[in-house]
Amino acid sequence: MAKFTDEDDALLEELGVEAETKREGSRTPREERIIAGFEEVQRFYEKHGRVPQHGEGRDIFERLYAVRLDRLREQQDCRDLLTPLDHQGLLSGVGAQSSPPASEELDDDALLAELGVEGDGSSEISELRHVRSATERREAEEIANREKCPDFDQFKPLFKKMQEELSAGIRQTRPFELKAEIRPGSWFILGGQKAYVVEVGEIFTTPQGRTDARLRVVFDNGTQSGMLMRSLQRALNGDKTSRRITDPSAGPLFSGQQEEDDQASGTIYVLRSKSDHPLVAANRDLVHKIGVTNLSVEQRIAGARLQPTFLMADVEVVATYKLFNVNRTKLETVLHRVFGAAQLKIEIKDRFGRPVVPQEWFMVPRFIIDEAVEKIKEGTIIDYVYDPKSVALALATRKM
Structure with missing residues (x-):
């Protein structure tokens, strides 16, 4: 629109014309x-x-x-x-x-x-x-929204024992790294408070194709939360002071006189596969390879991606337990019998296209493997088998 000068305004006024101009800044x-x-x-x-x-x-x-x-x-x-x-x-x-x-x-x-x-x-x-994002806001609310733990009295001794074990060096604190570390019985430090994962609900798949589960987490201030596993994972990753509290140091599992067929030493190893096989990918936190070796674990898993026993894929070391004066072959046989009901049924093609069925992979939670190791330490492992339905070690039924 053309701008009018003062002279133009005067001329229009003389002609009897009213100019309605909207000036800048109006x-x-x-x-x-x-x-x-x-x-x-x-x-x-x-x-x-x-x-x-x-x-x-x-x-x-x-x-x-x-x-x-x-x-x-x-x-x-x-x-x-x-x-x-x-x-x-x-x-x-x-x-x-x-x-x-x-x-x-x-x-x-x-x-x-x-x-x-x-x-x-x-x-x-x-x-x-x-x-x-809305997802982040919901997760933050889950972490913040805690309620009073109605049965906290039964957890008080656990928190006291935990602190004693930390003070004695039996347990250590480490940076949180993996979602797989979130399991029943695991301990964390979040926001300056000790957090105990009491229960992990049924694992489900989110609309984004990721696995998740509802937890029951009890805190040392007497509160509890029913947050999701991924919510806890994000909170631990987002808290620069968060820590994972390790399991008690197992030390040597066996000691004593070496018998004729005993190995001087060995290692139980627990591995997780990085295979993209659909069955493995869908259950990655549950699928574990459990074996015993007299080599270093690094030597044992070298070239994993070329070996069908490792599902023709790289692997991640989840846990290792040192052995002394134990018959490695017999122990491995016992472990595979204990977890036999949860053996992974999977067929893999080797480098030459030939079908192979690996024997040492099991669909079992990490905390159950830890319990089995405790039974080995106690010398009672031969009395137990793993029951997938109850997700627990159960007394084996002996044949008469």
Whole structure:
């Protein structure tokens, strides 16, 4: 629009014409903000060729623009202000989609809060300091929302013993590393509090194809939480001071006089496969190889990806237990008998395409393997077998 000078105004006045010119700076701060916000939506449309969409999986800025456009379409004063600028037809519903109900008029700060965005109140939208997804917010709430543990009295002695074992060096603290470390009976330090995983519920698969399970976690302040395993995993990873508390040091499993067929030393090893076989991938935290070797474990697993006994894939060492003066072959036979009911039924092709059925892989939780090692130390392992239905070691039925 052409600008009129003072002389032009005087001439028009002489001619009896009233000129209604909207001078620069006549808009209110609110109108300027509305226009600036709409221009950001327009730039998004020009860049992507579509209106911004809703949805947790989308970029936070796109989600903000989508909510903003909904608000602008709903408010008549905004439509009146912006229609002359709307050369793309955004206000009239170009690419309109169904959106979440928006009954309240919110400014951008309120929208940011609604979307889980933390800003400093003065930064531009492109300078957000932290953006949390809805999943992260739910997980944070799970960690924060604890309730009083109704049977904490039965856990008090466990926490006391735990502290005594830490003080005596029987247990150590280590950085948390793997989700597989979260199992029944495992201990952690989270937010300065000791946390004891009492129960792990049934494992399920999330919509994203990841495994998860509901836990019961008791804390040393007398509270408990029913958080998800992945929620605890994220909390431990996000807390720089978090720690995993190790199991008691087992030390030598056997000692005494070496018999004729005994090995001077050996090692029980527990491995996890990195195979992409569907059965293994779907149960990676449960599938373990349990074996005994008189070599170093590093030597035993060298070239794993070329050996069908290792499922033709690399492996991860989960645990090792040193042996002294034990018949390695007999012990390995006993272990495989104990876990026989949970043997993994899988066929692998070797390098030459020939089918091979590995014998040392079992679908058994890590904590059960630890219990079996304790039975070995006590000398009672021959009396037990693993029961997959109850997920526990049970007394074996002896034949008469």
